[in-house]
Amino acid sequence: MPLATELRERFNIHPDPGAAVIALAGNPNTGKSTIFNALTGLKQHTGNWPGKTVLQTQGTFHFGGKKYILVDLPGTYSLLANSAEEIVTRDFLCFARPDATVVVTDATCLERNLNLALQVMEITSKVIVCVNFIDEARRKNIFIDVDCLARELGVPVVVTAARNGLGLTELKAGIDALARGQIVTSPRRLIYDPDIEEAVARLEEKIPGEIKEWINARWLALRIIDHDRSTLDNIRQYFKVPEWGVLRERYKYCPT
Template sequence: MDNQRTYRIALAGNPNTGKSTLFNLLTGLRQHTGNWPGKTVSQSKGYFNHLQSSYEIIDLPGTYSLFSNSLDEEIARNYIAFEKPDITIVVLDSTSLERNLNIALQVMEITNKVVICLNLIDEAEKKGIHIDEQKLIDRLGVPVLKISARNKIGVDNMLNTINDIVQNNRTFTPMNIKYSDEIENNISKLQPDIEAAYKDYLPSRWIALRLLEGDESVIEELNHRVLKNRKEGNEYEYASGE
């Protein structure tokens, strides 16, 4: 076991789902706000310990998706994809799960180190909304936990789950969203070349989707990161954070 290193957690989700409430609860006074490097968007970073591990946690900008539609989306997306946190916690509003699941699925296309938190579970229960978390776990293929950040319910359970994932190097096999036949065919055509170029730096399926979309900022970032890595002679060591 590696007790020395600080694990990195990213908090992702739509605006108003309780990300900052959770962030404040976990970090208390051990936090500071600055700007994202080279950007005018503010960044909250904090620290906490749990069991034998120490963590750095970043409160990502709240977004509805992870494309290059806005600076916020790009920042959140780039952090998850290119800074490769040890865990991305997706914080969802349990009272509007259908709308909120979109961002969870998008995160799951980028990384398999995901924990989904169904926050505001107290509000959902008040409204008579019953969520079958086991069904979600089975369908999505990643841990799904009910929490209430404001009422401090389920947070210890969440931390224990995270501890188990980082200490035992657990990964998951998130469900793939199936696209139309045309898109799926194009993904399959692109994947071999993507895998040849970028190895397993990021899921080839995700890169293929970005290529099909014509998202040049992802490709630029990817080339920058991977080529830089190769120049430094780390061709096969893409996992960051070590």
């Protein structure tokens, strides 16, 4: 069984041949569930994430003759794996490798939501940012320069008012283009202090090639520096790499 299929099935994702898997991420109260329901309609089902009490919701929609499986990830403020919701979201983005990820944000408090968007963009480049509640933002005289935001983030940006159906066709078109590889993104890269950047560069060179092919090596190097044992344990589980102690000794940069 191909690795992509095997890992997705561990998350209870069983796509039909030719179907694309799309992740829907975002902070709580950004209208993410409204967008999910609007895109999938009645073509959805729920269950639990494997080994978690966190609810998993999947649905489907079609666009441009292609089937899309939309996975509604738990609402979360970060990917630092301090809660079950954060662990589920992080692991799905890392190991299930969706064909595209939509990060839903609230136009009325955009700066607060971009933290998660930037974290997602450290894991995957296949990101589209959805700025929801644009109708409420306009009522509050908040102006979003969509073109400027897209340039700054390096990924497509679509505005929506999901409750009114505004922008949903444009969102589907953006998802379709991104999943088909018709859009090439260049996510904004966060630059850290020089000593951290030096450590990241040296760590990236030591990460095994089979892991680099699947997980963003820069993001993984940052997790090693951050002593993120949860991530390393899951990598060991999925890729059968050495245990944590051996990894720490190999990389030398994990804090004690």
